Amino acid sequence: MPQTQFDVVIAGGAAVGSAAAYFLTADPGFGGSVAVVEPDPTYQRCATALSAASIRHQFSTEENIRMSRFGTEFLRAFGDALAVDGVRPDPAFHEGGYLFLATPAGLPVLRDNHALQRREGADVALLDAAALRARFPWLRVDDLAGGTLGLSGEGWLDAYGMLQGLRRKAIAQGATYLPRRVTGIERAGARVTAVRLDDGQALACGALVNAAGVGAPALARLAGIELPVQARKRSVFYVQCPERLPGCPMVIDPSGAYFRPEGQGFIAGIAPPPDQDPECFDFDVQHALFEDVLWPLLARRVPAFEALRCVRSWAGHYDMNLVDQNVILGPHPDLDNLYFANGFSGHGMQQAPAVGRALAELIAHGGYRTLDLGRLGWRRILEGRPIVEKNVV
Numbered sequence: 503m504p505q506t507q508f509d510v511v512i513a514g515g516a517a518v519g520s521a522a523a524y525f526l527t528a529d530p531g532f533g534g535s536v537a538v539v540e541p542d543p544t545y546q547r548c549a550t551a552l553s554a555a556s557i558r559h560q561f562s563t564e565e566n567i568r569m570s571r572f573g574t575e576f577l578r579a580f581g582d583a584l585a586v587d588g589v590r591p592d593p594a595f596h597e598g599g600y601l602f603l604a605t606p607a608g609l610p611v612l613r614d615n616h617a618l619q620r621r622e623g624a625d626v627a628l629l630d631a632a633a634l635r636a637r638f639p640w641l642r643v644d645d646l647a648g649g650t651l652g653l654s655g656e657g658w659l660d661a662y663g664m665l666q667g668l669r670r671k672a673i674a675q676g677a678t679y680l681p682r683r684v685t686g687i688e689r690a691g692a693r694v695t696a697v698r699l700d701d702g703q704a705l706a707c708g709a710l711v712n713a714a715g716v717g718a719p720a721l722a723r724l725a726g727i728e729l730p731v732q733a734r735k736r737s738v739f740y741v742q743c744p745e746r747l748p749g750c751p752m753v754i755d756p757s758g759a760y761f762r763p764e765g766q767g768f769i770a771g772i773a774p775p776p777d778q779d780p781e782c783f784d785f786d787v788q789h790a791l792f793e794d795v796l797w798p799l800l801a802r803r804v805p806a807f808e809a810l811r812c813v814r815s816w817a818g819h820y821d822m823n824l825v826d827q828n829v830i831l832g833p834h835p836d837l838d839n840l841y842f843a844n845g846f847s848g849h850g851m852q853q854a855p856a857v858g859r860a861l862a863e864l865i866a867h868g869g870y871r872t873l874d875l876g877r878l879g880w881r882r883i884l885e886g887r888p889i890v891e892k893n894v895v
């Protein structure tokens with residue numbers, strides 16, 4: 503007989519759901535049963551697998567810096583901590599750094615962010631235009647006042663590899679993955695008692711985690727909760743360029759365009775203008791955005807990019823928190839045992855380890871034990887006190 507009762511059911515088994523399953527099953531204070539309900543074991547369409555797979559400490563919110571710093575520690579120790587039967591998973595973490603560039607108008611904000619990042623212990627240097635030119639001779643700096651460069655801890659990885667490593671270890675530690683979708687939630691007063699799956703089966707549960715990415719608002723609605731999160735499409739372009747750019751980090755242009763090395767080329771992207779960025783669930787790549795907006799910006803910043811060639815492209819979706827572009831984490835005041843981890847707004851892959859650990863602490867111990875992420879809970883949303891992240895890429 504298949505098991506129909508679990509202490510914790512996690513809806514969504516990509517980076518965040520699998521990290522929660524890993525940390526719960528690793529916690530000696532927990533000892534309960536965990537089911538991860540994930541309808542797509544190929545992970546083809548989840549944000550985790552389609553992301554730009556990069557991690558930075560350069561945020562404007564303390565909690566985001568702390569979560570990413572933990573993400574770095576976790577990635578550095580990944581192979582040892584997540585080995586299964588002697589096989590060490592390799593998330594291919596490369597500490598290539600982030601470079602945020604600023605015009606004179608943007609310099610005060612860059613400086614403020616840098617001061618906060620330094621206070622938080624991030625290894626980030628503030629460089630003026632001359633220092634940028636000396637360090638990155640391929641970069642056009644004539645309109646820039648400076649930039650902040652991550653010297654260690656920031657970079658990029660194989661996000662799919664991280665997800666698979668978490669999933670395999672969670673399974674080895676006792677988690678059950680079910681290739682199904684949650685289609686119903688049963689409540690008794692202020693508690694979730696069971697979920698219904700798309701094959702009609704019911705799973706009784708002591709707690710439910712919403713880790714459903716852009717599926718999270720629909721899942722929340724099943725419990726009668728409106729989550730202020732929408733799917734926003736983001737395209738990624740893999741380009742090749744005849745010239746090498748020695749020491750190229752992940753570069754964030756003042757326009758919002760980004761690029762970083764990937765294999766023999768680079769990946770690049772930019773958000774569409776706000777008035778052309780509706781809620782959207784299709785996967786059609788925004789080719790006009792590349793031709794009309796992104797390529798000219800890239801070539802303006804790096805003259806060698808005049809000669810680039812777009813080789814491949816794909817689109818995925820941010821689970822955009824419309825209130826303040828930060829994760830909504832923890833239970834809703836109306837439902838004690840429904841835990842949310844949604845609205846990552848483009849920085850959830852790197853936060854998955856910290857958020858997975860945070861969820862495990864909330865569920866197993868009733869409160870945060872390591873990083874205090876209480877400010878990122880529902881209360882700020884319901885009381886209209888946003889914690890706005892200024893560095894959304």
Ligand SMILES: Cc1cc2nc3c(=O)[nH]c(=O)nc-3n(C[C@H](O)[C@H](O)[C@H](O)COP(=O)(O)OP(=O)(O)OC[C@H]3O[C@@H](n4cnc5c(N)ncnc54)[C@H](O)[C@@H]3O)c2cc1C
Nearest residue numbers: 514516518549550553554556684715717818819850851852
């Ligand atoms: C183009 C792009 C670039 C990005 N770049 C970065 C980056 O560089 N760095 C970074 O940190 N973040 C980045 N992100 C954001 C990051 O990918 C996400 O924030 C993160 O992967 C979210 O993980 P998740 O597990 O919450 O969601 P997802 O990875 O989207 O997974 C959600 C899972 O839930 C499942 N699901 C949905 N509905 C249900 C249901 N009803 N029942 C059960 N399961 C369900 C889905 O099948 C899916 O597998 C990027 C995102 C995109 C789209």
